[in-house]
Amino acid sequence: MMILENGRPHSAEGRLDKEMRAYDFLDSLGIEYGRIDHEAAMTMEVCEDIDRALHATICKNLFLCNRQQTDFYLLMIPGNKQFKTKDISAQIGSSRLSFATAEHMEELLDITPGSVSVLGLMNDSEKKVRLLIDEDVLTGEYIGCHPCVNTSSLRIRTEDMMKKIIPATGHQPTIVRL
Numbered sequence: 001m002m003i004l005e006n007g008r009p010h011s012a013e014g015r016l017d018k019e020m021r022a023y024d025f026l027d028s029l030g031i032e033y034g035r036i037d038h039e040a041a042m043t044m045e046v047c048e049d050i051d052r053a054l055h056a057t058i059c060k061n062l063f064l065c066n067r068q069q070t071d072f073y074l075l076m077i078p079g080n081k082q083f084k085t086k087d088i089s090a091q092i093g094s095s096r097l098s099f100a101t102a103e104h105m106e107e108l109l110d111i112t113p114g115s116v117s118v119l120g121l122m123n124d125s126e127k128k129v130r131l132l133i134d135e136d137v138l139t140g141e142y143i144g145c146h147p148c149v150n151t152s153s154l155r156i157r158t159e160d161m162m163k164k165i166i167p168a169t170g171h172q173p174t175i176v177r178l
Contacts, residue, residue, distance in 0.1 A: 002053040004034045004155070015149075018110050022119045022147035026156075029164050034155035035147075040114065047079060047144075047153075054155040056144035057137055061116040063109070063129075065100035072100055072108060076118060076143075077134040081178055091176045092132065110148065117146040118161065119154075121169040131166065131173045138162065138175070 008023035009015060026033055036053055039046075051058040058079030065072050071094055077083060085097040102113050108128050109120030121131060137143065142155045156165065166173055 002036045002038055002050065004036055004053060006032070006034060008035070009037070009152075018123075018148040019152065022117075022122070025119065025122045025168070026147075026154075026165070029160075029168055031156060031160050031164060035152055036155075037152050040150050050153045051079070051144045054142065054144045054153060056142035056155045057140035057158070059137055059144055061118065061145070063100045063105050063111075063116050064097045065104065066094050067096040067098070069100070069104065072104060072129045073097070073132050074109070074116070074118065074121065074129050075132040075134070075176075076137050077178055078136050081134065081136065083178065087178050088132065088176055092130070092174060115146050115148060115150040117148055118143075118166070119145060119148055121166070121171050123148075124169070124171070127170055129171070131171045132176050133173050134178045135175050136178075 012020050036050060038050055048058060060077050060079050062075040062083060064075055089095045089097055105111055108124055110123040111120040138158055140158060143158050143161050145154055147154055
């Protein structure tokens with residue numbers, strides 16, 4: 001059974017620095033959050049179980065790029081929505097989107113595949129990644145996301161995400177409709 005805890009873990013033992021930096025970042029902003037620790041979440045089915053325990057909007061986070069691999073995007077969409085590049089390309093003025101490489105993900109966001117999270121934007125100091133959020137992500141009271149690792153999941157108020165966390169990363173989100 002998954003247990004929703006308040007705030008950061010009591011100990012950093014066995015946790016990666018990037019995860020602890022995510023908690024430091026949230027704590028520095030005065031953000032209240034719930035946390036569930038779990039086995040690595042590699043499929044949306046596992047994520048659905050976690051998100052039911054979190055009582056938060058299930059979010060797929062896709063790391064995309066243009067064909068030239070010069071423009072990068074982090075797309076947040078509800079877990080139950082299908083992603084089609086043509087639905088978003090016209091809205092953002094970029095054609096031929098595809099999934100970015102794991103190397104770019106690590107270089108730009110300090111995240112590995114399976115751990116993609118809006119919190120990775122705190123590591124994008126050069127603002128090379130453009131944040132795209134499907135409008136339906138914003139309808140729930142809470143958003144679920146990883147703290148830059150896929151062995152924990154967080155429940156954060158949508159309002160805190162939009163008004164405190166994202167602005168603190170220095171990124172301006174683009175709201176899209178898929």
